[in-house]
Amino acid sequence: MARKIGVLALQGDFAKHMAMLETLGVETLAIKKPQQLEECDALIIPGGESTTLTKLMVKYGFYEPLREFSRRHPVMGTCAGAILVAKDVDDPRVQPLGLMNIAAKRNAYGRQVDSFVTDINTPMLAGAPTFPAVFIRAPKISAVRNGVEILMSSAGEPVMVQEGNILAVTFHPELTKDNRIHRYFLELTSD
């Protein structure tokens, strides 16, 4: 099946997501304008600075086209992307898309010196029992409401959640060599 996965390329580590998707043999597209969404079967919103992404998404009119896209296609947000897919964010400087019934808290673990790597149990992924999760100035999912399923938790807190075809991941699977989360996302596109 021909699938093309868009990666929002306004700012952040979009190239890392594209490189990982390409190792899985899927075609990718760097999305810099909303009309490019029409060419895609799914979208990843990468890590970066959520304030910067907000400014650029407002400036280029991404909000409504992206919400419309999410009704028909899977969307995965990682780190800053997880903040943007949330319904509520603790900071008025960030304007979320509200694709998912969760609340997000920015920089919830502290500053950069508090960034960390940890192995997380992955009951929903086949293969190795854990996933090497890289948390960088990471957000927390501070509320998980109706309809949202928790897929992975770390230290008792949700770090990967799903509602329908929307995924939010607070860490960075694209910075590892483990492509299982990207494969899980791609499976959503074949439904």
Next chain:
Amino acid sequence: MEKATFETKVGLAEMLKGGVIMDVTNADQAKIAEDAGAVAVMALERIPADIRQAGGVSRMSDPAMIAAIQECVSIPVMAKCRIGHFAEAQILEHMKIDFIDESEVLTPADEANHIDKHQFKAPFVCGCRDLGEALRRIGEGAAMIRTKGEAGTGNVVEAVRHMRQVMGDIRRLTTLREDEMMSFAKNLGAPYELVKLTAKLGRLPVPNFAAGGIATPADASLMMQLGAEAVFVGSGIFKSADPLPRAKAIVESVTHYEDPEVLLRVSTNLGEAMVGIEMKDLPEEEQLAKRGW
């Protein structure tokens, strides 16, 4: 759980890609930078153009001024220490600075040694003029490399020279046979293992940003098209006539660096750019890029 590994240090640099890091000297400027869409701010008492004017020894900024900026923005805050001044770096790390710039813009504290950056939890960015210098800094633990350019001049020519040199060195390296790499490493004065890794990757092992003399959206686009993955703007924004629109325009020009339609729009009616300095009017002893090795 492992905190502050090389992976998380480089990881933050990855998150800053496609963005603009702006020099700011107070909380008001920091807010303007964040509002314009900066991915990070560099907190310093005097921007490079004023350091040039003032002369004398330029040191790490007062922590109180840096802390005031940390208080008022949510984006990463960077700060500069002198080349080789690991005590300044220890202070910056203790105040949880997100990235430390071991910078030639300040007066070097050690003419023989740069900081052993592996000893720190905070990530470091360092300047370079060529691949050898970049790989020496990465060998010492830098998690991000930037061109030195010539800070505080508003003249992009040196940043272009340094970026072309780094990218050209990498292109030449990728054409070599493996048995030619030791000799290449010797000539560059670069660690052999990092030379081999760079050849394998076809790029620097850490993100490669541009700095030093960028003053317009077109300057930023030029550096991105030459291979930079993000851009530092020092004096270029707050030495211009109208900082906020210029800051916003440079943010857009980095995202859409290959789109002349956007570049045309954001370059129009920006007001006066900062006054630039011609390199021939800058005596060699005043050239900051010559500091460090």
